[in-house]
Amino acid sequence: MAPPGLNFWEPNGWRERLFLDGKSTPFSFEVKAMTNIEEIEETQQPKKPLRFDWVLPVLFRPARALREVVQSESSTWLTPLLLLSLLVVVSALVAGPIRTQMALSKPPELPADFQYWSPDAQQKYMEANQPNTSPLFMVVFPALGALARVWIGWFLLAAILHMILTLSGSRGSRSADFSLAGWSMLPYAIRTLVQIGAMLVTHRLISRPGLSGFLPADATGGLAYLGAFLGLIDLYLIWQIALLILGASVGSGLPRARVSGAVAATLLIFLALEALPGFIGAQLSTLTVNRPFFLF
Known part of the structure; x- marks a missing residue:
């Protein structure tokens, strides 16, 4: 006689007989064999490639939203970059007619002896120095430049941020740092x-942004570079710094003071690089390039 509670293996599964006072009870129960146990499938929510539902929370409730950004298993940097890309293209479309009007209203510079030229030569000179107001130069090229600035700027910011946080002892992943840079x-x-609203109301282009107004507009050399650097400093940069510190504090696990230092170093390097295109563009804008024309 089997001892109480002894389990027997049968083809249909485990069978257990309970014995009371040395006699088997008139009842028994079966437990399904392990081979017949159904596997429990975890229902995973599909990952959203675009998270436009995070836009407003990141701007106005950043602490909770950025925690979700840096803790997300997938990269989410595409959403803010697409939104920003759309807006800079719209800005280029709005600025195109204004830029064309400004180019047409600015007369070409005349040579010192222009009054001694023949009427035919003067006419050819004026035709050769008419500004190129085609949509390619007024809209397409500025839009492409703005898009390049958005995407290349994001990549540089994310790479510098990840490198400095890693050197500071961060435990965050590269995906989280790149996503944080995008949302910032x-x-x-x-x-x-x-x-865009200012251009629609005033019909003028945005000039002297940020703190660049503290330097003369015709500055050259080092002052011109400093003006391009100061033009990047405004309230929106401070907003971005706050977002980076909040997100990096959660994702890196570092103390707030160390994160603040890493973010400050990141933006100092990034702004120094970002000011170079503006400085080069300011220097090139002072050059006068004339299309060839023939006097005779």
């Missing part, structure tokens, strides 16, 4: 909206 650029979407 959302304040510039607000700035672009403000600039």
